[in-house]
Structure formats: structure tokens, C-alpha cells
Amino acid sequence: MCGIVGLFLKNPGLYPKLGFHLAAMLGVMSDRGPDSAGFAVYGSSQADHVKLTLRAASAVEIREAVADLGKAGAGDLDSVFHDTHAVVSVPLAREQEVRLLIARDSRVTLAGVGARMELFKEVGLPEQVAKRFELSGMSGTHGIGHTRMATESAVTTRGAHPFSTGKDQCLVHNGSLSNHCGVRRFLSREGLTFETDNDSEVAAGFLTWRMQQGASLEQALTDSLADLDGFFTFVVGTESGFAVLRDPISCKPAVMAETDDYVAFGSEYRALAVLPNAGRARVFEPEPARVYAWELR
Amino acid sequence: MRSVDLEESSVRELNGELHRLTPETNETRWVIEHPHGKHAIACGLDAPVTVEVKGHVGYYCAGMNKHATIVIDGNAGVGVAENMISGEVRVKGDASQAAGATGVGGLLVIEGNASARCGISMKGIDIVVKGSIGPMSAFMAQAGTLVVFGDAGEALGDSIYEARLFVRGSVASLGADCIEKPLSDEDKVILLGVLERAGLSAGSDGGPDGFRLYGSARKLYHFHIDNVDAY
Numbered sequence: 001m002c003g004i005v006g007l008f009l010k011n012p013g014l015y016p017k018l019g020f021h022l023a024a025m026l027g028v029m030s031d032r033g034p035d036s037a038g039f040a041v042y043g044s045s046q047a048d049h050v051k052l053t054l055r056a057a058s059a060v061e062i063r064e065a066v067a068d069l070g071k072a073g074a075g076d077l078d079s080v081f082h083d084t085h086a087v088v089s090v091p092l093a094r095e096q097e098v099r100l101l102i103a104r105d106s107r108v109t110l111a112g113v114g115a116r117m118e119l120f121k122e123v124g125l126p127e128q129v130a131k132r133f134e135l136s137g138m139s140g141t142h143g144i145g146h147t148r149m150a151t152e153s154a155v156t157t158r159g160a161h162p163f164s165t166g167k168d169q170c171l172v173h174n175g176s177l178s179n180h181c182g183v184r185r186f187l188s189r190e191g192l193t194f195e196t197d198n199d200s201e202v203a204a205g206f207l208t209w210r211m212q213q214g215a216s217l218e219q220a221l222t223d224s225l226a227d228l229d230g231f232f233t234f235v236v237g238t239e240s241g242f243a244v245l246r247d248p249i250s251c252k253p254a255v256m257a258e259t260d261d262y263v264a265f266g267s268e269y270r271a272l273a274v275l276p277n278a279g280r281a282r283v284f285e286p287e288p289a290r291v292y293a294w295e296l297r
Numbered sequence: 298m299r300s301v302d303l304e305e306s307s308v309r310e311l312n313g314e315l316h317r318l319t320p321e322t323n324e325t326r327w328v329i330e331h332p333h334g335k336h337a338i339a340c341g342l343d344a345p346v347t348v349e350v351k352g353h354v355g356y357y358c359a360g361m362n363k364h365a366t367i368v369i370d371g372n373a374g375v376g377v378a379e380n381m382i383s384g385e386v387r388v389k390g391d392a393s394q395a396a397g398a399t400g401v402g403g404l405l406v407i408e409g410n411a412s413a414r415c416g417i418s419m420k421g422i423d424i425v426v427k428g429s430i431g432p433m434s435a436f437m438a439q440a441g442t443l444v445v446f447g448d449a450g451e452a453l454g455d456s457i458y459e460a461r462l463f464v465r466g467s468v469a470s471l472g473a474d475c476i477e478k479p480l481s482d483e484d485k486v487i488l489l490g491v492l493e494r495a496g497l498s499a500g501s502d503g504g505p506d507g508f509r510l511y512g513s514a515r516k517l518y519h520f521h522i523d524n525v526d527a528y
Contacts, residue, residue, distance in 0.1 A: 249433075250394070250413050253375060269334030269353050269374055279352060283372050285393055285412045288432065 002174040003029030003126075003147040004161075006235040006265035007275075008242035008294050009140075014261055019138030024274040025266060026135070026145045027127040032267055033147030036160040037129040038121025040170040040237055043140040045115040050095050050167075052088045053112040053119045054102065055157065062086050065107045072105075074098050083132040085111065087118050109158070109195075114168030116140070116239055121160035141296055142242045144235045144265075146172040153198050163201040165192065166208035168239035173200035174252045174267060175231035183227065203228055207236060218293040221245045225289055235265050243293040250288035257281035263294055302330045308338055318344040320364075334374065339367050342384070359386045362403060378405045381422050385494075394431070397424045400441070406495045413450070416443045419460055425495040435462050436472065442491050444508070446500065454511050458518060462511040463488050465502065474517035480510045 005025040056062035078089040090098045112119030120133045126147040146161035153159045162170040180199035192205045210220035231251035236243045257264045257272040259281045266272045329350040336355035339348045342365035353371035363382040372390035381400035391409035400422025410428035421440045429447030438460035448466035455472020485505040499505045
């Protein structure tokens with residue numbers, strides 16, 4: 001089944017509350033996906049730096065691993081720890097060097113990379129996952145989240161959403177793709193790498209590939225209608241963008257609410273009802289095969 | 298009047314109370330506050346009462362309705378008024394997918410738009426939509442009437458049996474075995490009868506003649522000897 005949520009803030013006054021609202025939406029969607037949960041938040045950026053979100057098996061192990069990365073030559077890393085994850089800020093000039101060190105450490109997985117994106121996922125009840133990562137305290141401009149009821153692959157942290165296949169790019173998916181093996185083979189030949197055998201990661205990879213070729217997020221999503229087969233509702237984030245797309249048969253539920261302050265997406269209206277002034281929002285159902293996209297001004 | 302606040306009671310408690318009502322009940326008017334998109338509100342009613350829901354509802358609101366009148370003062374989620382036997386359900390906002398699915402009787406009025414698969418497998422229910430309807434509406438519709446003041450999406454009436462589909466706006470495309478049919482006097486009487494029950498008029502654009510009628514070409518559901526090789 002799965003539940004997905006997304007929140008794009010138009011009113012900067014709400015930025016400090018992004019995580020608080022996203023956590024509430026994610027909690028409501030626990031019913032749709034109690035296996036695991038994940039979310040990406042687009043927070044602050046630092047000039048000439050990149051944020052690497054790292055993941056390990058436990059809160060102790062991630063701390064040990066980050067300390068060891070420092071000793072191995074990464075130096076004193078500017079790190080913020082959230083349970084099993086750490087967000088490490090690295091000067092752009094040293095990004096490749098630090099990423100090589102990370103790749104050599106079998107304890108650590110690189111969950112996401114971006115100027116602004118931080119990405120967290122874990123197995124467990126979504127409400128508890130949000131609490132473990134202290135989502136409620138996070139600020140930012142937009143974020144997306146997912147509650148998973150696994151159908152295509154195993155219940156593991158790696159199989160949880162969001163999937164990120166490019167800098168500041170991530171995707172959550174409700175549905176299942178039927179041609180993901182073929183598309184994965186094609187994208188692998190194009191030079192993309194995949195961490196899992198999950199169908200949703202292929203969708204993320206497809207968008208990354210199209211955007212690498214110069215397509216806008218909106219164009220990349222439009223192209224996915226021709227090349228991805230199956231059931232899907234996608235919610236996608238980029239450094240400055242937020243977009244929604246449903247398959248042409250609209251198999252999977254989707255509802256949106258828009259006010260002067262925000263645009264919000266939920267698998268069900270219940271997830272939107274927790275937002276401020278939801279009762280007065282313009283509530284609408286995204287049409288099948290139509291790309292909805294917003295950009296930060 | 299009974300008022301139930303869903304911030305204080307559960308949907309299960311509410312539905313339990315509504316199910317205990319008898320045909321002779323004096324508690325004939327109910328108001329439900331703060332629905333917050335919860336699912337299965339006012340399902341399975343079997344008494345001539347009026348339930349007004351103040352806000353947006355989730356999935357399957359007013360499902361399996363018999364005798365009751367349910368008014369939703371907001372939008373409705375997937376499957377509003379599905380499997381209705383009798384009574385009336387009115388949505389003042391928009392309805393999500395599969396509104397009025399499989400209903401065998403009663404009246405569903407949607408004052409806004411309905412999305413995909415409105416009236417899927419309808420079996421005698423009458424549905425009136427003041428706005429437009431989404432793709433694949435009236436799929437395998439067997440009996441009843443679907444009246445649409447706005448437009449219809451792709452594949453209207455795919456694999457339709459004997460339901461009547463009246464549409465005043467445009468139709469993006471017709472599904473398999475669904476064709477436009479001449480609007481007979483009998484059809485107009487049926488259309489006006491449904492609109493009268495819904496408290497609406499046929500509008501100024503030519504009255505009932507402003508609507509076009511779609512129904513079954515009857516080529517799909519009868520066995521045709523020319524197709525024998527296909528089996």
C-alpha cells in the first residue's frame with residue numbers, strides 16, 4: 001500500500017516548522033505503511049560545501065565510523081548526528097576525497113548528497129522513526145516522506161524510501177513498476193549506479209539521468225510517462241523544486257492542498273488535515289499523467 | 298438533533314450508534330463535526346435519518362447506505378456512497394475516485410467534480426454530477442443513470458451494459474462498446490425525473506436537449522457467432 005507525503009512551503013515564516021508538520025503528516029500515514037519510513041528535508045546550505053548524509057547500523061557505530069573517517073584523513077568533520085545517521089558538511093574541494101574514504105568503510109552507507117538535502121530512513125513504525133531522527137525539530141523549505149508496506153523487495157533500511165540517485169534529488173513512490181529491470185539495465189549502461197533491486201530506485205535514477213542530460217524536473221517527469229510502466233504516484237524533491245506525478249490510470253491515491261503558505265501532498269486527505277488552516281485550503285486531486293511542479297522563488 | 302464530534306468519539310462509536318437506530322427512531326437529524334478525512338464515516342446506515350458531515354471525509358463515506366440521507370459539507374475520498382441500496386448522498390465539494398461504485402439504488406449528487414471511475418459497475422443507482430467526471434467513468438455500468446453537467450474524461454462507459462449516461466459537456470473519448478444514442482422522449486423523462494429528485498433543473502442550455510445520451514452498442518456482451526474462433 002504505502003503512504004507518501006510532501007510539503008513545500010511558500011511562506012518563509014513556516015520554514016522553522018517544516019519538520020514539525022512533516023512529522024505529523026508522516027505519523028498519520030503509519031496506517032498505510034508500518035514497515036519502515038524515511039524522509040528528506042531541504043534545509044540550510046553553506047557556501048562551497050556539500051552535505052553528506054551517512055548511515056550505519058546503530059547510533060554508536062555511526063559515531064565511531066565518523067570519528068574513524070577523521071583519523072583516516074578526512075580531518076575534523078563538521079557532523080550532526082541523528083540516531084543511526086550523521087549529516088557531514090564537507091568543503092566541495094574535498095568531496096571526492098571524503099567520499100572515497102566513506103566508500104572504503106563497510107560500516108557506512110552514503111544515504112544522500114546535496115547542498116541542502118538531508119535524507120533519513122529506517123525500519124520501524126513511521127511515527128517512531130520520525131522521533132528517532134528528531135524530524136520535528138528540523139527546518140527547511142520543503143521535504144518529502146514515505147511510509148512503506150513492502151511489496152517488491154525486502155523490509156530493510158536500504159529498501160525504504162526516499163531514494164536518491166543524484167545530488168539534492170530524491171523520490172518517494174507509491175505503487176510498483178513492471179519494467180524496472182529493463183530500465184535499470186539501460187541506465188546502468190548510461191553510467192548510473194544502483195544500491196538496491198528496488199523498482200522505485202530505478203524511477204529516481206531515470207529522473208536523474210534525464211536531468212543530467214539537461215531536462216528540467218518537469219520535463220524529466222513528463223518523459224517518465226513514456227518510459228516507466230506500472231502503477232505510480234511519485235513525489236520528487238530537488239534543491240529548489242517539488243513535483244508530483246501519477247500514472248495515466250491513477251491507480252494510487254493522491255490528494256493535494258494549497259494555501260498561500262504551502263503546497264502539500266498526501267496519499268490521503270487525513271495526512272493533510274493536520275496542517276494549519278487545512279480546512280480552508282484548496283483541496284484537489286492531481287489528474288492522471290499530469291506533472292505538477294513548484295519552484296522556490 | 299444529535300451532534301457527534303469525531304475529535305472526541307471514534308468513527309466506530311459513531312457508526313455503532315447509527316447502526317442501532319430503528320426505522321421509528323426520533324433521532325432523525327445528526328451532525329458530525331471535525332471529520333478530518335477519516336474513513337468509513339456513516340457507513341451501513343439502515344434508517345430514514347439525515348446525517349450532515351461538516352468537513353472533508355476519507356474513504357468509503359456513506360457506503361452501503363439504505364434509507365438514510367447523508368450530506369457531506371466538503372470533499373469526499375475514494376468510494377463515497379459505494380454500494381448504495383437506497384436513500385440519498387450529497388457531496389457539496391468534489392469526490393475522489395469510484396464515487397457511487399456498484400450502487401443498486403438511491404441517489405448520489407456531487408455538486409463539484411468527481412474524479413476517475415465515477416459510477417464504476419453501477420447497478421441501478423442514479424448519480425448526478427454538477428461538475429465534470431474523470432476517466433474510465435461508468436466502467437461496466439449495468440443499470441441506472443449518470444448525469445453530468447460538465448465534461449467526461451477518457452473511456453467513458455467502457456464495456457457498458459444498460460445504464461444511461463447523460464453528459465452536457467464534452468466527452469474526451471468513449472470506451473469499448475459505448476456509443477452515442479438518440480435522446481428519446483422516454484430518455485428525457487428519465488433524465489428530468491432524476492434531476493427533479495436531485496433538486497436541479499436541466500439548465501438553460503436547451504433543457505434536456507442540451508444533454509447527449511451514451512449507452513451500450515450491445516456488441517460486446519452478447520455472444521457473436523463471428524467471434525467463435527476467438528474462444
